[in-house]
Amino acid sequence: MNNLKYGTLILFAFSLSSCLKTEFDEYTNSSGSANFSTFISVGDSYTQGLQDGGLHNEHNQQDNSYPAIIAKQMETSFVQPTVSGTGSGYMFLAYRNEKIVVVKPYDPDVLDNDAEALTYDPSYTNWVDKTVKYNNLGVGGLNVRNVVSRNTTEALEYHIYMGSSAPGVLSWNGVSGEPIVSYGRFLDWGTIGARREYIDNVISSNATFFTNWLGVNDAMAWSKNGGDPNSGAYQLTNPAEFRLKYDTVLAVFKAMGAQGVCANIHDITESPFFRTVTLEAVKKDIWIKEGADTTIIRKATPDDLLLLSSSSLIAKGDGLTQANPLPHQQVLDRDEVVIAKNYIQQINAQIYASAAAHGYTVVDMYAFMDKLNKGMTYDGVALSVKYIEGGAYSLDGLHPNSRGNAMIANELMRVINATFGSTLRPVAIANYGGIVFP
């Protein structure tokens, strides 16, 4: 019996000593050789946090801009010019007659707006306090050529008439020196007599760290308007000018001693905006008018990209006959696709050269977005380029949704860590919202 007691005692002691602690220690984060204390992001609508064809925040869309996500992981303060209410107005999904429909934002220039279309919030016309120093300097519609003007002509063309996708009522008021594009109104643009440029807003930021994803709009504005260069806003920026002004931005960062990373330009022609209204999906012959400089009317081939915006025209019967082709602004025809793709390669070469000359690393967004467009999965969430269902792009088919922004943030942080020896933790994609279904 003693043996039994003894044995039991041993067994008991053994199992007590082998406690069941399996918890992992909390991560200790370090910034490595980087200084994240004043972090700013420069860029266009992709950086500003625009989704669904507008700037809005009712489900934290703007709060989840990729730079804001990065800043959270850096544990540094990050002030964004956050809109309220419906923001600038945006697209949303409605469920009607057992069908999911996309409701476009209210457009004052057309007569057939959807009854439920969302217009800009009244607060949007004075949505900002210009005395605040914002960390997110992303401005929807900003091209590299707009960051600084070399002469008065450029100032008028690029600065005052910066590409506008905002409602007319929000345009230039002729007094305060604001640019036409309402997305930039939160910055201090000075007065007409004493202009402040975008670059001046960058200089006054005194950044210690930056991300720079300028350049997307230089390729996108032209492409998403069917390759129409007639309006000044929709040009492909001249590559030499692109390089010169990209250099200016990096020289400014270098002069203030800021560290950071640049991102190159992804192939926007592979976005859902260009890949949803396919002949396969329409199941009809579609007649198109070729680009602005030709009058050729022909049947669309699979190499012609019908824009997402053309779907409502096709629904109304446009493009179904030779007599009534789709207008050229609704098609990026096969020659224009080649132009856009080549242009992106061209300006990416300039970005790499400029970054190398100033000692900055480039994040290969081109490769990353290519991977996403081919289909990616994170933590059991499958994402693809498919419009709405794909789950990474927002309803405008160009800008990523919050989930897509989280992925982009992770990719940038991965490169920041590799470059500066920091340990920024990636975020869990699952915790960011995708499409809001009705």
Add this chain to the structure above:
Amino acid sequence: MKRIVLAVLSLPMVVFAGGFQLNLQGIRSVGMGGAFTGLGSDASTVFFNPAGMNNLTGHNFTAGFNYVTPSVSLQTPETANINQTSPNATPFHVYYSGELNDRMKFGFLINNQFGSTSSFDDNWQGRYIIQNISLKTFMFQPTMSYKIHDKIFVGGGFVYTYGSFSTEKAVPVGSATTKEGKAKLSGSGDGVGYNIGIFSNVYSLVKETSTTDFKVGISYRSQIGVDLPGGDVEFTDIPVSLQNKFPAKTTFVSKITLPSVFTAGFSVKHTKNEKYSLEFAYDLNYTGWSSYDTLNFDFANNDTPDSKTTKDWQDVFTHRFGLDFTYKQKYSVRVGAYYDNSPVKDGFVSPELPDATQLAYTGGLSYKINDMISVDFSYIRQSAQRESSLESANFTAKYNRKVNVYGIGVNLKFGAKPKETAPSIN
């Protein structure tokens, strides 16, 4: 007895390596690293090796249960620590082996041979892969054993399995009012198989003050396909526009294949008079986990995308060693170890079952109260780490798992005739 069994039936089980096989089928065996196929010294041989029933005389009952307390933590690149919230589990077993005549034995078993329960906080990072999962199986096996020759026995049983399965995971669709949906699947079904074995008391070395017995056994438990013919599916918190795809209620058809297990084992027992005995046992299992290649759910609703998961598990060997020291045929102390190869390949490690190749240690005690009744205690200590991914979901984690298993069992024996000398064979 009945009431105890029923209470036990309602409790979940926990996975603790070996795929989702519960190698807890006898308290004495557990104490010896899980070896028993070449031992056959109590009624649990109905499970380990049906032929071993011919070692037993009279009526033998063995019943026991284990208390499994797992602790599993994960670390992902995004999250420093995630704890599984899996409950403790109590798989049980009941065995009977009785004598029809000198050559024929009859027995049966009821036990839980396979099972697993894993749960996580509903809003954890991997909720689109799994929130919780539970598989329970109950086996019933009527068994016969036949003495072909004094030294060679064969046995076999028919296995009836009842299984129940349930799982929940989040569905990544949200609306203005719902963050995400949820899918809940639950179903049950049954399947049949068999369990056969051969046992031999190869050789006994009898000396004046001691005997040494060599025994070997081979057993084969067949694969069992448990059909889940009409499971219920519930989708909740689904946006209105997607309810055709994810309806509030539909049904599913699935099948879970439980693997075959081939085991070869031997034991050597050295008995010194009435004073003490020392016994060594070894088992080699070969578990046919490659039968678990996919897990598919076909939904009755046409618009619901069927779920197909590639598991691609592999057949694995497990080595089991045990040592039993018994003093005056009354007090026993056991130690053992087993080396468990994980059937789960790298790239297929899912958070619901973070299986790892590991060496685990076991111990046990027995006390023989009298010729009729004895009690057994056992203990297993597992500690395993693994870092791997589930490539299909693009989920990577480090896993840290520690498990204590406490077992208790009782053996009853009665009606044994005094041993006759075996008839000589001319």
